[in-house]
Structure formats: C-alpha cells, structure tokens
Amino acid sequence: MDFVIRLQELAERVRQAKDLVLTEEATKTALILPFLHALGYDVFNPAEVVPEYTADVGFKTREKVDFAIMREGQMVMLIECKSYGSTLDPGKCGQLMRYFNATPSARIGILTDGVRYLFFTDADNTPNIMDLSPFMEFDVASPDESLIPELRKLTKSKWDVDAAMSAAAELKYTRAIKELLGSELLSPSDEFVRLFAKKVCSGSLTSRVLDVFAGRVKRAFQQLVHDQINSRLKTAMAVPQTTAHDPEIKTETQESKDAESSVVTTVEELEGYHIVKSILRRTIDPKRIAMRDTLSYCGVLLDDNNRKPICRLHFNGKQKYVGFFNAAKDEERIPIASVDDIYAHADRLKETIGYYVPVEPEDKDV
Template identity: 50%
Template sequence: MDLIDRIADLAKRIDSMGPNLQTEEATKNALIMPFIQNLGYDVFDPSEVVPEYTTDHGVKKGEKVDYAVKKDDEIIMLFECKKYGAKLVAEHASQLYRYFSVSDARFGVLTNGQQYMFFTDLDRPNQMDEKPFFSIDLQNFERHEVEELKKFTKNSFDLENILNTASDLKYTTEVKKILGKELDDPSDDFVRFLSAQVYSGRFTQAVMEQFRGIVKRANRQLITEKINDRLETALAHPLSEDKEILHTDVNPDEAQGDNGIVTTEEEIEAYNIVKAILRSKVEVGRIVMRDTKSYCGVLLDDNNRKPICRFHFNSKQKYLGLMKEKIESREPIDSLDEIFKYSDQLVATVEEY
C-alpha cells in the first residue's frame, strides 16, 4: 500500500475516533503512533522510536519530548504532541524549540494527530525556526503534500535532500498563502497594482471596488480556462499504446507509463458527463479527475476527502461508484449515457461538501 493510501486510511480513523479522543495520551495511541508507523518506523522498537525521550536544557533537567525518531542510531526527528482538536499555537512550538536546541535532531514535529507541522533550523543553525517549512492536515491534504511527506519515511529519508528543498518549500507555502488570500479577497494595494496595468483614468473609491470584483472574476475565469485547455488538449490526442495523457491532477511520476495506470477515452468521456451534470451547481474547474490502477475517481477541489464518484471500467461489466457520506455504492451501467440517470445522486454528493 502506497503512503497516500495509508494516510487516507488514517484520515478515516480520525473521522471515526476523533470525537472520543479527550486526552493527549489517547491521541498519541490512536493517531500519532500510527502516523509514525506509516512513515516506516517501528513504534515498538526503541532503537527506532523512543517515547518520553529525555532532554536537558540549561537549568531545566529531565525535560521530555513525546517521541524521538531514530535512524542508524541517530535522532532525526522530535515529536511534540497535543490532544486531538487542540489548536497548535506558538507556546506549543516554544516547548519543541527547547528540545530541538539540545538534541542532534534537525527536524521537530508539532502535532495534534490531525495537523503535522515540520520545523528545522533554516534561519539560524541549531535554533528551530519560528515557522514550519512544511505542514499537512490529514483531513484536508493534497497529493503533492504526501509526496513531500514521503521524504521523511524510513526508506527515503535523506537529510541533505530534505534540507536542500526545505527553504524553497517554506517560502513557496508562504507565497501561496499570500496569493490565495489576495485572489480570494484582494487588498487595496493588489487591486491598485493590477488596475494600473490596464486603467489610466482617475482612481476613485468606486473604481477601486469595481476592479476588486474584476480581479476576483478574472481569477476564477483564468483557472477554469487553464483546466479546460488541458482537457481539450487531452481529448484532441487519443491514447495509444505508447503514449498516455498527462492530466493536471495526475502525479507526473505516475504518468510515465511504468505504473500500469492508463486513462481511457471512456473514462474521459464519463468525466465530461459528470462535469456537465454538475456545472449548474459548481464551477467546472473544481471538478477534477484522478486516475488509479483500480478505478478512476472524480473529486471536488482535487481533494481526496471529497470524492464525487468513481468509474470502474476495467472489467466487462462497468460500474459507476456513487458516494453517500463518503461510502461507495456501485451501480452497474451498460453505457455511459446511463450516468445521467444518477444526476440527482451526484448533485446531492457535491451538496454534502
């Protein structure tokens, strides 16, 4: 089972167990230990995972960090844990900061079982940064985030490789947050900057508000057009035995043709039917196809926590997988046109999200 599948299973565990996790110890046992185990480290082997690892800091002796993860007899990560649902705030990171400075670990992880924040010492050697360079939320994660998480697995861990990309990852994340905020709710400075490129008249408050709406609409249209361009390119180049289509939502490493994933014309046509059904309820740019070996899935917002439906077209009898409260039921279909019979169910699934 690949890491993304193991993380998805753990996310389901959070859904079912989360409300019952009232203490830090319960959170560690139910969620955090399985997470560390999913990274390939044996939580029951003290040569790999040391619980209640003791550190000394100045006059404070015997301070303990929840877990120290080791590889080749060297500590590589420290985990500071809080109970499920707890907000990960600055004072929690300050505890990890003290542990970090007196150990040989280059990575500190602050977590509440759902969110994991990874810190290192990019700004000053042996002093943990104030902001994480990488974060992942197990109830709302993207494929590219799991690819970053893979770097911390036992089989893939390479200190220099992670550190070489940590700086770019940290600032890319920060810039994405700023861009996302500006595009969703443009600031006055951002609106002025863009409008100055196209508008030469007097810039009044009324013009400001007009361009604020224009910026929002332009952003939505641009994203939709980019996605539609990729789909049109895909449909214009039928699949052959030696060529596969690279979709915007397929991991480039999986699209090389050596992993057995082949996106068929029928799956693409079915995907377009689903988009046609849902376009009156949601922007088509939010409906994304993600192919796997066993089925072809359709997601909302490219989020595997928001499955809309699945196409099981790899056998003689085709099935449409419908979702209700994230539980799949398979309906046999003989032609793709039959997907239209399930329009109400597809719309209901999107409305759940």
C-alpha cells in the same frame, strides 16, 4: 507494503478513530504512534522512538518533549503532541523550539494533534534555530498526494534529511504564496489592487478608483478560475464516449499523442487508484496494478494491459462514477459520493481480478 498504501490505510483508521479520542494520551496512542509506525519506525523500541524525552535546556531543567526519533544513537526528530482538535499555533510551541535549538543533532521538529502535522526545520536561520513557521503541513485524514514524496524522505527506510531540508524552503515559500494568493482572491489588498490597476489604467489611482478596481480584480480572478475549470470540462466532454462492450479498443485507437499531452491526473484519481491497490493487495501483487489516465476517465489495469481492465474512475464531472467490468468486459458505471466509497465495492474489484488470474481465498487472520 508500499508507503502510499500504508498512508491510505492510516487515513481510514484516523477518520474512524479521531472523534473517539478525548485526551492527549489517547491521541498519542490511537493516532500518533500509528503514524510513526507508518513511517517505518518501531514504536516499541526505545532505541528508535523515545517517549517523554527528557533533558536540561538552558535555565529550564527536566523538560520533556513527547517523542524523539533516534537514528544511530542520535536524536534527529522531535515531536510535540496536542490533543486532537487543539489549535496548532506555531507561535506556542516554545518547548519544541527550545529542545530543537539546544540539540545539535535535531533536524526536524513536529507539532501535531494526531491528524494535522506541522513540520519545522532551520531553513531560515542559522543551524539549530528552529523556524517560526512550518515548511510543510500534512493532514493524515486527507493526504495531499503532492506531499507524499517529501514525507517519504523522513521514513526509516528512505531517510534523506538533506534532501528534505533542501526542499523545505521551496515547500515553505510555495505554501506561503498559495495562502497569500488565496487571501488576495477573497479580499484583495490595496497593494494587490494597485499592482494590477496601474498596468491597465492610465489615469490617476485615487482612493475612489482603487475601490472600484478592488471589485474588478476580485471578479477577474474568479472568472479566471471559472474559465480554467470550464475549459477542462469542455475538453473532457469533447472526447467521444466509449462503447460499453469493448473497453480496450477505445484506449488503443483513440488516444493520440496530442490527447495524451492534455491529460491531467488529479489528486482524487491518484487517491482512487491507491484505494484500489489497497483493496487488492492481498488478492494480487500490487506491483501488477497499473494506472493509465485518459481525457475522459482514469483506467486501472492489471499488468498495464488494456485487455485486463480492473475499473475506470470517471471523476471529471460533478457526479463521480466508478466503472466496473463483468466477465464479458461490459462496463457498469456506479455513482459514488466520495472517493472513499470505492471501499464499499471491494468484492466487485476482487471478482474482476478473478476473470484474469486464479484467486486464492484470503487468510482472514493475516
């Protein structure tokens, strides 16, 4: 099964189970072990996943870390678990840090509450000295599509820790810069205000002037974000709407090369596409399900064929719609509140596949 589909199924499971988990042991069983399984590790094989990994660390003896992942007899990943909803403070994972620092084969340290996973390595320091801040944070209940390729490098089948570590510094500092920019956007610091004020103001930057410019900088950033969102919406709305009866003609005749270069596939569109693949995985080979994005909608096709539309994701506006097709290829747009609502229309998607290929009844026991 495709790794992305496994993560989508795990996300749904975690969303349903997390509020029922009340203890750390329940967190391990209901949330963390399924995550390790999704990464491809055999959680029932102590040669791969070692619970309560014990060793002597410096002056402390018989300390335990919750899980250790083994490869070729070497411990490569350490996982410290907290009960769901606990504050994940990187400064208070001393046990994980001691193990990491004392184990030459350790490459990755993970601090988790079963939903949020903080990934650490030694990108900043000498080998085997764990960094104080994580290089990646992954929320299983709401996966960030941009981080899935990095997470894939830590799976059993695609293990490439060297590539993961080479990307760690980039991920870590990009994340830190994004957080800093977000903080400055909400409440600009004096240094940030001064940086812009001295480029546009020729006068003396007194305290009073800086106070005035603090509001101007904040409003300018907010306006910039607003303008970029507005520009994208105008671009999407400028594309003529497709006729309801012939969905494939629009894609073939109106998508010029210039329009294609303006298409930006969003995280929600990717999530919707993978949900459709997950729903249909037992109905049709997932490899036959393709995505083709346009300015006005994101199309999901069978065999990447415009004449075999499965559905359309209309996610550009404030109200999201999913377009479903009947045997005559008439499109019916159904409003949804969130991407997860696509699961409620699983039967409609399976029915559409039946228009193109014979569909065998599903084996409910599989």
